[in-house]
Amino acid sequence: GEEILSINSAIDDLDFPWLAVLNSIERSTDDNLRFLQLDADAREKRMTLQGEARNSITVLELPSRLRSNPAIAEARVVSQSPASNADHHDFPVRFALEVIFKATEGEQP
Numbered sequence: 001g002e003e004i005l006s007i008n009s010a011i012d013d014l015d016f017p018w019l020a021v022l023n024s025i026e027r028s029t030d031d032n033l034r035f036l037q038l039d040a041d042a043r044e045k046r047m048t049l050q051g052e053a054r055n056s057i058t059v060l061e062l063p064s065r066l067r068s069n070p071a072i073a074e075a076r077v078v079s080q081s082p083a084s085n086a087d088h089h090d091f092p093v094r095f096a097l098e099v100i101f102k103a104t105e106g107e108q109p
């Protein structure tokens with residue numbers, strides 16, 4: 001029933017190398033950007049990152065930085081817009097990024 005599904009889903013989440021992924025995302029960032037929100041879907045091997053950057057060049061360079069990680073199959077900017085809030089004058093660009101991970105070893109395609 002429903003309970004088994006949620007347990008399986010939790011196991012999927014644990015199975016996924018979240019820590020390694022987060023570390024690599026952190027390593028690919030610098031003082032020019034910061035992440036505000038992270039939504040992950042272990043089943044889909046997909047993560048959406050939302051953040052702010054000092055400039056749009058930083059945002060545009062991020063996907064290629066992330067793709068240099070062996071666990072990441074694809075990374076792309078989903079949206080980019082000026083931050084609406086005047087408080088964010090240091091980080092005037094809001095962005096969203098989608099990251100897709102490669103299937104882990106020994107997994108069915």
